[in-house]
Amino acid sequence: MDARTFARLDYPEVLEALARSAATPLGARLARRLRPVGREDVVRRRLQATDEAVTFARRFGPPDFSGVGPVADAVRRAKKGGLLYPDALYRVLSFLRGIRRVRASVRRPDGTEATFPALVRLSDRLEAPAALYEALAGAIASESALKDEASPRLLELRRRLRAIDGEIRETLERLIRDPETRGALQEPVIMFRGGRPVLPVRADAKNRVRGIVHDVSSSGQTLFIEPEAIVALANVRRTVEQEAAAEEERILRALTKEVAQAAVPLLVAEAHAAALDLLFAKAAYALAHGHARPNLGPPGGPVALYDAYHPLLGDRAVKNDLLLEAGVRLLLITGPNTGGKTVTLKTIGLAALMAQSGLFIPAREGSTLPVFDSVFADIGDEQSIAQNLSTFSSHMTQIVAILKRATEKSLVLLDEIGAGTDPAEGVALASAILEALAERGARVVATTHFGELKALAGERPWAVNASMAFDRETLRPTYRLLLGVPGASHALEIARRLGLDEAIVRRAEARIGAEGRQAAAVAAELADRLQALERERRRLAAEREALEAERRRLEAERERERRLLSERLAAADARYRRRLEEAVRKGEAIARELEALHREAIAAGHVPPTVKPHEWIDRVGALRRAAAEAKAAADEAAPKEDRARGGRKPSPPGGRLLPGATVLVRSHGLKGTLLELRPNGEAVVQLGVMKLTLPASDLVPVEGDKPPAPAGGVRVTVERRAPFEVDLRGMTVEEAREALDEVLDRALLEGRDRLVVIHGLGTGALKRGVAEFLRRHPAVKRFRSGEKEEGGSGVTIVEL
Structure with a gap:
């Protein structure tokens, strides 16, 4: 593949468009x-890398390449011993910062090695020499200046300069404020001449300001005088300034030496930054224009380009299907002039060049191309007066060169083959050339106006006719490619519609002959039918594409909802883990407190030292139970009116236990809420922040205590085989949403599929707020108002 072929197929223009998609001059260069390659394994790697960049850009956006620019010139200058000034060093520093940022962007914390191996491999080569980076970052302030902190010596000298400048400014301002001096000035400002501070003094008052004249205005009316009071200070400043300049040069030489020492890693990083930017430029170009990754077929396999178009035509491009079955060696395209034959040739050639360059192609997904070892093109007129080449001679020169180099893996594109000479000889020569190329196994796409060549394509099993469609009503080409049918030039129809004398047109038709006219009419009718079929096929294809797009949208929506649900479950799990950890910490704190109390009891002599903490706790529990039983017996023996005055009293041990009731835990002497009664005789009780499983026989129901009222709080009822219930009455909408969110998380974690939300009637605001929240929650399948027996409009039934 040579530069002429690239130029004939508009490949340089495609590369220029690609360069505009690059983020850096490195990637654009x-x-x-970029050049296509003829090895299938290399092409596959190129396309895979581009595919990774497209996927990465869709998911995360492209990396930020700001600051990543060329540094090779600065590195070479440093290697040769030249001095790098702040602007060059700043470019190196910006480059190092940029590649650090790009590398961090590609190697994301969520793990990209498996999904984007080619991108990660390139980014891993973006190594910024740490010592050089630290040295430059600590010394370079901008493109024109070093930092004060570049060295302790420079910091000291610049502080001295600022102190001297301040003293000079104060002295000059004092002089300006002095009435005698002020009267001698053209204007009360401080100026500089030759790096020295001066005052603009009127020529007629020069004797009133003693000092050194450094300059005179062009009119001679103003003298720029450095006052005598600051001459000594200015001299000191000049000396310090020279010392600072010498220190800056020393620092620059040291930094230049470090750049030279890091030359190899810098140049390697620059090359890989360019390669990475090129990959993302390929991705940006593909995404911006809707290009697709081609499939690679075997050598000699089918060429199948669906909805292919010339990438430089933009919205003007007409998409066509270009198909060559395996075993088909020649596609012969006929049709009227300016009908799109040459554009079709370029479209096929560009698709091959782009694919083999690792670019996505301007065609629909599913398009397939084999890898060609070479692409040859004879397109356009290269006649040359200087070389004494006619149109025919220039074509023959190109075809001779193609015949010498074409192989069974080559793609050959021939425009108007056999044109430019005697038609009979041109047909004979074109037929022989096409047969020779087919015998070699090359894939050939050619255009022609010769009817005899159409017959050749119809007779040979390795050849297929095609034509560019033509609208006979408007006399305009449609640029649609019709496979399997030869085309016509439509010259007589065009001439008639354009006003050529009818007698002349009829005379021309007579010379064609009845058989020729009949063949042309049949071909035209066949072309019209094929166009109608093609329009119908495209309509169905568009519908299929719309349905496929809707399917992809629904899949993406489902995946988004699944991800949101997964995130909410993870968040809920994390919240409950935090609560569990908090309960454990509180339990440990209680245990430590009990141990401390145990030690205090031993120290006070209330407990023998031989009694272990758990034994002491058991004794305390036994004492509390005995006290509770004694109090219960005393209450039972007391008169009825005394019990009434005493309020709520424990019922006898045999009383009825119900979930939600307040109970007395006799072994601990504490009150709690009964959550669950189990068939095995155990009960689950909530004691403060702790939930305990105890024998039901250890519980005594407390008379008069009922489950807490719903207003102002959340009550979640969790019963075996019963749905979740959450009571939101008395809450604001925001409070209700937070409570409902927490309950939904818990219901999901416990595998529940139904939730009853109690919100009451009221003004309806709380119910509307609940409905809006449920409508957006990914865990909610559907919800409805309760039936009459479920609570009516005061409740909402939620299916999860």
């Missing part, structure tokens, strides 16, 4: 140098 590499894009303009």
Whole structure:
């Protein structure tokens, strides 16, 4: 593949468009140098890398390449011993910062090695020499200046300069404020001449300001005088300034030496930054224009380009299907002039060049191309007066060169083959050339106006006719490619519609003959039918594409909802883990407190030292139970009116236990809420922040205590085989949403599929707020108002 072929197929223009998609001059330069390769394994790697960049850009956006620019010139200058000034060093520093940022962007914390191996491999080569980076970051302030902190000596000298400048400014301002001096000035400002501070003094008052004249205005009316009071200070400043300049040069030489020492890693990083930018330029170009990754077929396999178009035509491009079955060696395209034959040739050639350069192609997904070892093109007129070449001679020169180099893996594109000479000889020569190329196994796409060549394509099993469609009503080409049918030039119809004398047109038709006219009419009718079929096929294809797009949208929506649900479950799990950890910490704190109390009891002599903490706790529990039983017996023996005055009293041990009731835990002497009664005789009780499983026989129901009222709080009822219930009455909408969110998380974690939300009637605001929240929650399948027996409009039934 040579530069002439690239130029004939508009490949340089495609590369220029690609370069405009690059983020850096490095990537743009590499894009303009991009060339196709003929090895299938290399092409596959190129396309895979581009595919990774497209996927990455869709998911995360492209990396930020700001600051990543060329540093090779600065590195070479440093290697040769030249001095790098702040602007060059700043470019190196910006480059190092940029590649650090790009590397961090590609190697994301969520793990990209498996999904984007090619991108990660390139980014891993973006190594910023740590010592050089630290040295430059600590010394370079901007493109024109070093930091004060570049060295302790420079910091000291610049502080001295600022102190001297301040003293000079104060002295000059004092002089300006002095009435005698002020009267001698053209204007009360401080100026500089030759790096020295001066005052603009009127020529007629020069004797009133003693000092050194450094300059005179062009009119001679103003003298720029450095006052005598600051001459000594200015001299000191000049000396310090020279010392600071010497220190800056020393620092610059030291930094230049470090750049030279890091030359190899810098140049390697620059090359890989360019390669990475080129990959993302390929991705940006593909995404911006809707290009697709081609499939690679075997050598000699089918060429199948669906909805292919010329990438430089933009919205004007007409998409066509270009199909060559395996075993088909020649596609012969006929049709009227300016009907799109040459554009079709370029479209096929560009698709091959782009694919083998690792670019996505301007065609629909599913398009397939084999890898060609070479692409040859004879397109356009290269006649040359200087070389004494006619149109025919220039074509023959190109075809001779193609015949010498074409192989069974080559793609050959021939425009108007056999044109430019005697038609009979041109047909004979074109037929022989096409047969020779087919015998070699090359894939050939050619255009022609010769009817005899159409017959050749119809007779040979390795050849297929095609034509560019033509609208006979408007006399305009449609640029649609019709496969399997030869086309016509439609010259007589065009001439008639354009006003050529009818007698002349009829005379021309007579010379064609009845058989020729009949063949042309049949071909035209066949072309019209094929166009109608093609329009119908495209309509169905558009519908299929719309349905496929809707399917992809629904899949993406489902995946988004699944991800949101997964995130909410993870968040809920994390919340409950935090609560569990908090309960454990509180339990440990209680245990430590009990141990401390145990030690205090031993120290006070209330407990023998031989009694272990758990034994002491058991004794305390036994004492509390005995006290509770004694109090219960005393209450039972007391008169009825005394019990009434005493309020709520424990009922006898045999009383009825119900979930939600307040109970007395006799072994601990504490009150709690009964959550669950189990068939095995155990009960689950909530005691403060702790939930305990105890024998039901250890519980005594407390008379008069009922489950807490719903207003102002959340009550979640969790019963075996019963749905979740959450009571939101008395809450604001925001409070209700937070409570409902927490309950939904818990219901999901416990595998529940139904939730009853009690919100009451009221003004309806709370119910509307609940409905809006449920409508957006990914865990909610559907919800409805309760039936009459479920609570009516005061409740909402939620299916999860």
